[in-house]
Amino acid sequence: MNAPPPQYWLNALLIGIEHAQLFLLRVWHALGLTGDSHGQPAWPWAQRIVGETLLIDLGLARQLLWCVAAMVFALLAVLVAILWKRRRLPVLAVGALALVVAPWPASSLLFGPAVPTSFHASPTHFSVDAIVRGQQLYTAHCVACHGADGRGEGPLAPTLSRWPPTIVSPLLGRRADGEMFWHVLDGMRDKQGAITMPAFAGELDDDDAWAVLDYMRVLSAGTGATVFGSWPVPLRLPDLSVQCGNNPPQTLARWRGSQRVRVALADGKPETLPLEDPRFQTLVVTRDAQPLRNVPQFRAACIAVSPGAWQVFTRIAGLDDTQQRRVIGTTLLADRQGWLRARGAPGEDAELLCKVGNVAAKQDLTALVLEMDREPVQFVKGGFVH
Known part of the structure; x- marks a missing residue:
């Protein structure tokens, strides 16, 4: 049987490390042992566990994983010893042995410099x-x-x-x-x-x-x-205001987690609006960001009404805004979690710009959608794995 791909166990390990450090920070802040920095709890120590290093050094990550397993085993041994008094010493000895034989990584590799804002989160919501x-x-x-x-x-x-x-x-x-x-x-x-x-x-x-x-x-x-023909790191759909038909505007973030999104750069003319696609919620982006009027049946009716949307999405797509033939009709595809995954040129098949594993550069849309669902973006502290 083959071992699971590294991104799965590594992703779980790094999420656990991040949550453990955040929990420790919140406890320290609640106890009044650390203050605030720039409006959020300040990390009080000069070092932190560096997820970035673990991301590129799988050997170190495996060492840490075994050490975490040894600590969990030792903790269970203590609990068993409390309940099973007759075998307390042998059980504690086994737990201590697990800690002794664990492959503890060098602290110089595991820890790196930290600053008071190391665990701060952006308040902008990437709008x-x-x-x-x-x-x-x-x-x-x-x-x-x-x-x-x-x-x-x-x-x-x-x-x-x-x-x-x-x-x-x-x-x-x-x-x-x-x-x-x-x-x-x-x-x-x-x-x-x-x-x-x-x-x-x-x-x-x-x-x-x-x-x-x-x-x-x-x-x-x-x-x-x-x-390079790809996005160096995964990118979320920017948050913005969306208006569908005559309904009041809402935030794009409300779609996240429930449906895939297709962003279509268009000129806003009713007859040229993209057709709806049941696999995606289509979002039309135009230069003027004005609500759509007289939308024909089966055409996309949701539009970005935030004034800067055109500017932002053409930049994400790597397009020159002066070359209208290359811009109008370009699509960007996002998965259900709101990660941008692919770009499609006008009249061409979409291409994954955020890839996981070895996949074909270009695929038909159905195959691409299945690939996006099968290989989600993996989160790690300090970055993301395609």
């Missing part, structure tokens, strides 16, 4: 409004070093002591959100203490910093789709 705001701030403060495409090749990059990292990278994308937030506001230094990125705390407030990070995710996806 279109925040992304548009983030683009403005990125252009004003970040382009000079990180470049317009996010690849670290801005005009000031050659003058720096260290070349700026590309944000079009799975490794950078797997950094914890709270730590990226901290570095935006507090800056970065090398081991000698020299500044490698300036602090923007005096120019950006907390919401601004989170908005910049939201736009960086979109920029990473768009550049990755253009240059």
